[in-house]
Amino acid sequence: MADRYATFTRTGPGRFLTRRLGLPQPAALHRWSPERPAIEGPLLLMTAGDIPLPGLHESLTRTGTPPHTGPLGSRRPAAVVLDATGVATVTALADVHAALHPVVRSITPSGRVLVLGAPLSPADHHQAAAQQALEGFVRSLGREIGRGRTVQLVRTPSASAAEAPLRFLLSPKSAYVSGQVIDVDDTTAAAAADAEAPAAADSAARPLAGRTALVTGAARGIGTAVAEVLARDGAHVVVLDVPSAAQDLHRVAEHLQGTALPLDITADDAGERIAAALPDGLGVLVHNAGITRDRRFANMAADRWSSVVEVNLASVLRTTDFLLKSGTLRRGSRVVATASIAGLAGNAGQTNYAASKAGVVGFVRSLAPRALAEHGVTVNAVAPGFIETRMTAAVPLFLREAGRRMNSLGQGGLPVDVAEATAWLATGAVNGQVLRVCGQSLLGA
Template sequence: MADRYLSFAGSAPGRFLTRRLGLPQPAELIRWSPEHPGFTGELLHLTAGKPDLDAQLAPVLARTGLRPGAGSPVAVVLDATGVRDVETLGEVHAALHPVVRSVAASGRIVLLGAPLDHTDHHQYAAQQALEGFVRSLGKEAGRGRTVNLVRIAGDARSAESTLRFLLSPRSAYVSGQVIEVGAGPFAVPDDWERPLAGRTALVTGAARGIGAAVAETLARDGARVVVLDVPAAEAEARAVAERLGGRALTLDITEADAGARIADALPAGLDVLVHNAGITRDRRLVNMPAERWGSVLDVNLGSVLRTTDALLERRAVNAGGRIVGTASIAGIAGNAGQTNYGASKAGIVGLVRGLAPRALAEYGVTVNAVAPGFIETRMTASIPLFIREAGRRMNSLRQGGTPGDVAETVGWLAQPGSGAVNGQIVRVCGQSLLGA
C-alpha cells in the first residue's frame, strides 16, 4: 500500500511543513534492485582501542565493492573489538563524532565488537556499552541511515556475508541490531551474487505476501525453490512457483505427518527451510475463546516444532543447511489483543535459542529467525488509518518496511557464507521504538 505521507514529506512543501510542525521526516530508502545492487562510494574504516581482529578485515571490506576513503562516506565501519574499558570507549566517541554528519543519506554505520568476556567485567561493561551506543545512534542518525553492531568471535572472514549484507541496500530496514558471528564453520560461495546456486529451498506460506517475496529472493540468489502452502492456495502457489522456475507443494503444515510428507517429496533433501506460514486471530484475552488461542499456537509454533523435528530426525535438511523461522516484534515487545500471536512468536525465539547449538553440533545446520515489525502487506493495509500511521512512524526510519526487506534478511541468513551466524533473532523493523 502506498505511503502517501512519505511521498508528501519528500516534496519541497512537505519538507518545509514537517520541519515547521515537528512531524516525522522519513527518507526514501535505497533498497536492492537490479539497477542498484550495491552502494558505490567511499567506506571509512576506523578503529577504537587496539583491535582484536586480524589483518583479514581490510580485504573483507575491500570485497564489499566500496572503496577506501575519508571524504563523504556512504559507509563507516568502526572496529571496536579492542574496546575494553571506559577510557577506550572514549575512542568510539572520538572516531565517530567528527564523521557522523557526513555519512550519505541511506548510508551505513557498522560497529564491530568482541564477544563479552565473563572473566573481565571491565571488558564486559565496555562491550555491553556499545549496544546502548548503537541503539541510541540509530535513533539519531536520520536520513535513512542505519546503525548496527556485529560481535565477531572468529576471524574476519566468518563475518564477510554479514558485512556484505549490512553494507548493502539489502539491509535498508535493519537498524539498531546486535548480531553475533561465532567461530562456526562457513563456506565461501563461488558467486556472491548467486550464493544459493545448486541449493534447494522450501518456504512455507509462500503463495503470497512475505512468503512469496522470500521465495522470489531465494530464487534470485540461485536456489531451486519449493513453494509450500495450504491446498486452498494451490493456484496462487503454483503461479508463484512457475514464475520462479520452482515447484509447488500443497499441504496443511499443521498435519501430524507434514514433516514426513515434505521429506518424501524431496528425496535429495533440502538446504534451506524457511518457516513463514502464520495466522492471526486477534482478540483481547478476556474475550478470546480457546479455539482462537489454539489455532494460532498450532499454526505459528506447534507446526514449526513438529515439522523441524521430523525433518532433522530424517536428516532431510542437508548438512550445511539453514533453518530460518519467522518471529515478530509482537513476540518481543508484546501487543494488546495479540496474546496468542505474541506467545507463538516468542515461542519461535525460544525454539531458535534452544535448538541452534544442538542443530549445528548434531546436524551441521544453523537455526536463526527474522522478527518483522510493521511491514506493508495486505494485512497491515486493513488496519484502521490512524493505527496504521502510528505503526509506520514508530521506528527510527519513520516508515513501514516491505516484504522484500524481510526476504533480503532471510536471504542473508540462508547463504552458505552465513554458517557462523547461529541462534540469532534479527529484527527487520526499522529499529522499532517497541522492545529492545
C-alpha cells in the first residue's frame, strides 16, 4: 500500500535520479499534528479591485494567523490571501496578476494561495465574467504551482461567512485539498453559529465537544480515520460496520472510547436500529460505508449493479430520511456523505460505482437547502480522489500508479485527509457543498 516511489524520490539517490530523468518528485506534505498544528510562516493579505472586504483582517486574525499587509523583508510567505471580492470588471483582473505574480514563486513548500471571490451577480454580467475568471485562474495555478502548495477559491458575501473555510484551508488539515471552489453564504454561517452543541464547543481545538457522531463503514480504512478525527475533535463516536467486521469494529470503538454498532446499513430496519441506539439524538452522521464491484458495463451482472447502488446510495437516502423523520437528526445536526471523483468524472469499469456516487451528489445538492430550512440540519459531501486504502491497494499496479500521480500533488491522499475534510464539514459551516479531497485530480476537473 505504501507509495514506494514517493519515498524513493525523497532519498539522496532518488532525488538525483528523478531530477536527471525529469520524473515527478511528489513533495512531502505538511499534515496536521499536535506538534505542528499550523502553517509555519507569515500570511500575506493582498487586495485586487477597488473595494476590500470589510472585516477581513479581523476574521483572519481570529483564525489564528494574523495577516501582514506590507513587505515581508527576507521572509517568505507560507500563505497568501488575495481579496478579489471587489473585482467587478474584466479590467480589474489585471490587479490579480499584479498582486500575485511578484510573490507566487516565494511561497514556501506546502504553502497556500487562497483567493476570495464574490458570489456571481445574476444582474451584472461584467461582474460575473470577472468573478468566474477567478475560478479558471485558481484551478490553473493549482496545476502549476508545485512543491505541495495548494490554491483555492472561496466565494463569499462577507468576511464572517468566509472565516470557517479560511480556518480550514489555511491549516495543515487541508494538505491534500487543492484547486477547489467553496461557496459560502451568510445564512448557513449564522445557522451554524446558532446551533452550537448543548455543552457548547469547549474550544477551537475540540469543535465537536458534546456531540455524538455516527460513522458507517468504520471498521477500517477511511471510516476508521474519520472516527479517529471526530473523536480528536471532541465527539463521542458510534462506529458502525457489517457484523462480519465486528471484531475490528470493537477494537476501533474501544480505542476511541466510543460505541460499536455492528449492523448492515442495507438492512430494512437500519434506520430504526440507529435511532434506537441514539435516543438523545445524533450530532453528526457520516455516510462512509461503500463498496466497489467493478466490471465493464457489458459484462456486469445485475447483482453487481444493484449491490453497489444499494450500499453506496439507497441506504444513504433511506437512513437519512428515517433519521430526519424520527427527529434523531435535529436542529444543529450535520450530515456528511461520501461521494467520489469517479462520480464526477466517470471511470471505465465503474458504471455502477460512479452512478451511486453521482447519486450522492444529487442527494446532497437537493436535500441541503430544505434540510437546513426545515430541520436546521446541514448536508454536505466529501469526494475523495485516490486515497491509500485497502480499496485502492486492490487496484492493478499500473492503474494504481496512474491514480497516484494524476493529480497536482503527484501522490495519493491518506485516509486522514478525507477525515479532516469530513470533520470540517461536520462543523456545519457550509451547506450543500461537495468538497473534493483529491490533490486536484485530473479526473473530472
